[in-house]
Amino acid sequence: MKLYILPKDYPEIDFSKMKIYLLEGSPETLASMSDQSSIDSKKYLEKLGVTVITNARVQNYDGNMVTFENMQPIGSRLVIWAAGIKGNIPAGIDPSLIVRGNRVKTDRYNKVIGSENVYAIGDVAYMETPKYVHGHPQVASVSIQQGSTLAKNFINAFKNKPLKEFEYFDKGSMATVGRNLAVVDIPKPKLHFKGFFAWIIWMTLHLMLILGVKNRLFVFLNWLYNYFTHDQSLRLLFRDFYKPKSYDAGVKKAS
Ligand SMILES: Cc1cc2nc3c(=O)[nH]c(=O)nc-3n(C[C@H](O)[C@H](O)[C@H](O)COP(=O)(O)OP(=O)(O)OC[C@H]3O[C@@H](n4cnc5c(N)ncnc54)[C@H](O)[C@@H]3O)c2cc1C
Structure with a gap:
C-alpha cells in the first residue's frame, strides 16, 4: 500500500516519510508457528520496509504517542490494534x-x-x-x-454408544506476509516452505476454501487484477468531488 496504492490516491503526500512499525509483545513474530517461520516472516516484513520491534508491550496510546512498559515511546497519529480477540461469555457461567x-x-x-x-x-x-x-x-x-x-x-x-474425546488433528499452518511472501508449516511430515512457493500454496488453498465456483472465479480474477496492476478496484471517496471549471473547457478543447 505504501509503495503502490497510497501514492496513487494521495499524490500530494510524500510517502517516503511514512514509517510503519510492527509492535509485537512476544519475542517473535508468528510465535505460534515454527521458529523458521518466525524468522522468515520478520525478514519478509523488514524487506517490505516495516520496522519490526518484538518484546514491545504497548501500555497506552493517547492519539499521538504510543507508550510501552519497557521502551521509549513512539509518536504516531495512527495505530491499528490487532492484539487478539476476546470471547463473549453468556451470563450464568461460573x-x-x-x-x-x-x-x-x-x-x-x-x-x-x-x-x-x-x-x-x-x-x-x-x-x-x-x-x-x-x-x-x-x-x-x-x-x-x-x-x-x-x-x-x-x-x-x-444411541448409548461411548463418546469420543476431542483430539485436534493439526494439518499445518500458514501465513501470508505480502506479495509473493508467505510461510507454511506442515507438522507430519515436518516440512517448511517459504517465499513464492509458500505464497502459491496459501493462495491455492484459500481459493479452494471459498464456496461456489462463481465466487472462486471472481476472487481469482480479482487477485489477478491486483497482482498485475498493483492496485485495488475499491475506492472510498470521503471528500466532496470538486470539478474545476477548467476541466470542461479542457475536455471541449481536446475533442
Ligand atoms: C482478523 C482475523 C483473521 C483470522 N485469520 C484466520 C486464518 O487465516 N485461519 C484460521 O484458521 N483462523 C483465522 N482466524 C480465527 C478464526 O476466525 C476463528 O478461530 C474462528 O472463526 C472461530 O470460530 P468460532 O465458531 O469459534 O467463533 P466465531 O467464528 O467468532 O463465531 C462466533 C459467532 O458467535 C456470534 N455471537 C457472539 N456473541 C453472541 C451472542 N451473545 N449471541 C449470539 N451470537 C453471538 C458472533 O457474532 C459470531 O458470529 C482469524 C481471526 C481473525 C479475527
Whole structure:
C-alpha cells in the first residue's frame, strides 16, 4: 500500500516519510508457528520496509504517542490494534471457569465443566489436553473439528454408544506476509516452505476454501487484477468531488 496504492490516491503526500512499525509483545513474530517461520516472516516484513520491534508491550496510546512498559515511546497519529480477540461469555457461567481471553473451561467432550448440558466449541472453549496443555489455538480448523466431534458425540449419546474425546488433528499452518511472501508449516511430515512457493500454496488453498465456483472465479480474477496492476478496484471517496471549471473547457478543447 505504501509503495503502490497510497501514492496513487494521495499524490500530494510524500510517502517516503511514512514509517510503519510492527509492535509485537512476544519475542517473535508468528510465535505460534515454527521458529523458521518466525524468522522468515520478520525478514519478509523488514524487506517490505516495516520496522519490526518484538518484546514491545504497548501500555497506552493517547492519539499521538504510543507508550510501552519497557521502551521509549513512539509518536504516531495512527495505530491499528490487532492484539487478539476476546470471547463473549453468556451470563450464568461460573466465573471460576473463565480463563484468559474470556474462554470457558470445558472437558474433552466440549462440555462446560460442572454443567449438565452446556457445551462450548471453538474460540470460546478452553480445553486442556496432553498435547495442548494451555488450550488449543484459536483457529478455524479447531472450531470445525470440535463441531464435528461434538455432533458425532451427540449421535453416540443418543444411541448409548461411548463418546469420543476431542483430539485436534493439526494439518499445518500458514501465513501470508505480502506479495509473493508467505510461510507454511506442515507438522507430519515436518516440512517448511517459504517465499513464492509458500505464497502459491496459501493462495491455492484459500481459493479452494471459498464456496461456489462463481465466487472462486471472481476472487481469482480479482487477485489477478491486483497482482498485475498493483492496485485495488475499491475506492472510498470521503471528500466532496470538486470539478474545476477548467476541466470542461479542457475536455471541449481536446475533442
Ligand atoms: C482478523 C482475523 C483473521 C483470522 N485469520 C484466520 C486464518 O487465516 N485461519 C484460521 O484458521 N483462523 C483465522 N482466524 C480465527 C478464526 O476466525 C476463528 O478461530 C474462528 O472463526 C472461530 O470460530 P468460532 O465458531 O469459534 O467463533 P466465531 O467464528 O467468532 O463465531 C462466533 C459467532 O458467535 C456470534 N455471537 C457472539 N456473541 C453472541 C451472542 N451473545 N449471541 C449470539 N451470537 C453471538 C458472533 O457474532 C459470531 O458470529 C482469524 C481471526 C481473525 C479475527
